[in-house]
Amino acid sequence: MSARPYVIDEMISAKEIAARIEALCRDIRHVFPADERLVVVGLLRGSFVFIADLVRELSDRDVEVDFLEASSYGDAMESSREVRILKDLRGKIEGRNVLVVEDIVDTGHTLNHVIHLLESRLPKQLRTIALLDKPSRREVDFRADYIGFEIPDEFVVGYGIDYAQGNRNLPFIGKVRFTGA
Numbered sequence: 210m211s212a213r214p215y216v217i218d219e220m221i222s223a224k225e226i227a228a229r230i231e232a233l234c235r236d237i238r239h240v241f242p243a244d245e246r247l248v249v250v251g252l253l254r255g256s257f258v259f260i261a262d263l264v265r266e267l268s269d270r271d272v273e274v275d276f277l278e279a280s281s282y283g284d285a286m287e288s289s290r291e292v293r294i295l296k297d298l299r300g301k302i303e304g305r306n307v308l309v310v311e312d313i314v315d316t317g318h319t320l321n322h323v324i325h326l327l328e329s330r331l332p333k334q335l336r337t338i339a340l341l342d343k344p345s346r347r348e349v350d351f352r353a354d355y356i357g358f359e360i361p362d363e364f365v366v367g368y369g370i371d372y373a374q375g376n377r378n379l380p381f382i383g384k385v386r387f388t389g390a
């Protein structure tokens with residue numbers, strides 16, 4: 210936990226998130242065949258709440274859930290350029306329909322790296338969805354196929370997203386505002 214005191218200002222409410230997920234899933238249903246299983250791959254740890262809501266919204270589909278963990282911020286607020294796979298998928302994705310779920314696309318390095326890796330395994334169809342996108346921070350040319358909300362360059366927490374491993378359990382997205390020294 211940071212030594213600097215801060216408060217969290219709500220930016221996107223739980224209700225707004227739920228409505229957006231409903232709309233995103235309507236688009237996703239058009240892309241993936243209804244009679245084939247969809248492998249939903251969550252990037253740990255930030256996507257765990259988003260993926261839980263997403264797969265339940267897709268309860269009319271045959272869905273398999275898998276997880277992959279790539280290194281990102283560690284406990285700091287700055288992204289590292291070097292992406293490492295800390296935990297790989299349990300299942301095979303060759304010839305299968307895959308939806309990769311990320312919490313935030315910031316510089317783009319993490320998802321860019323992960324997508325190249327997963328594409329090399331020859332899925333039938335691979336799409337990416339990110340709850341949040343900070344386009345002004347991008348360092349590589351990457352855009353998720355589906356985006357929940359575009360946000361400005363603010364450090365955010367909640368709905369699975371952490372600051373120094375805290376605040377993941379907030380039901381809304383809030384921005385961190387440092388107060389005092």
Ligand code: IMP
Binds near residue numbers: 365
């Ligand atoms: P990228 O490789 O720079 O796109 O980093 C993406 C990852 O950085 C996300 O999956 C988050 O784990 C983390 N991240 C980016 N922005 C924030 C933020 O505002 N709050 C918390 N984590 C963030």
